[in-house]
Amino acid sequence: MAVFLYQDGEMMPLIEVDDLYYKYGQEDDWVLAGVDLEVETGEFVAIVGHNGSGKSTFAKMLNGLLVPKQGVVKVAGLETKDKEEIWGIRQRVGMVFQNPDNQLVANIVEEDVAFGPENLGLESQVIKTRVKEALTAVGMEEFRRHAPHNLSGGQKQRVAIAGILAMQPQCLVLDEPTAMLDPVGRKNVMSTLHDLNQNLDMTLIHITHFMSEAIQADRIIVMDQGKVALQGRPAEIFGQLDKIKEYNLDLPQVTELAVRLKQAGVDISSDIYEVDRLVNELCLLK
Known part of the structure; x- marks a missing residue:
């Protein structure tokens, strides 16, 4: 269930990014340079861009894995630069990465999904309920007693998503979650994401290089050289054929x-x- 945020009687965005700059170490070039962006509760946003455009770095900004060198990133009104707010931010924004093997920590599927809620200090019965609900949401409940390493790539990724869902975040940030999957695995993961967005009002920020996935989002953001180059509905973005070619994207x-x-x-x-x-x-x- 989506949680809508209000300030002074007005609905506020779940995520607010204002004049964001970031670079690694003492590098001369900014990886992110003046990003301004808002994401509404319940929105399905796809972020695309060629390699080096800054999209993966941007993803890590959204739950405080990286913090701005300049500018502001806020989640539900909490600022990622504020160390005292990081725990609250990471409870609200869950991250799913490219390789599911890097996020699986247990020998049994249901134990893996329970890992996050256990670290939240929840009661045993609450954890059991959350694990069941999360596995059901991603269509993996029948595999709850299976060993993760025996699953297909797509099934592993759905278990990884379930592990984040069990912590009940408001938003999922997915960084190339289907890049290592075959077409069947990609289709199953995308179906799962759409179900989460439509049935649970889960806010999704999906970074992908597959245009067939981006076109399914409510809004597409094109990044180039660390900036937001274009944004709009899929029809608005892919209707600009010259721009698509200019930013080295496929149709x-x-x-x-x-x-x-x-x-x-x-x-x-x-x-x-x-x-x-x-x-x-x-x-x-x-």
């Missing part, structure tokens, strides 16, 4: 197919972003 496969068909003389729109729409347009051809 979603269905859009690229539509563009090529149009170039070949087929009378259809080139601004197609969903398979169903492409099928409908092709069926209407005479």
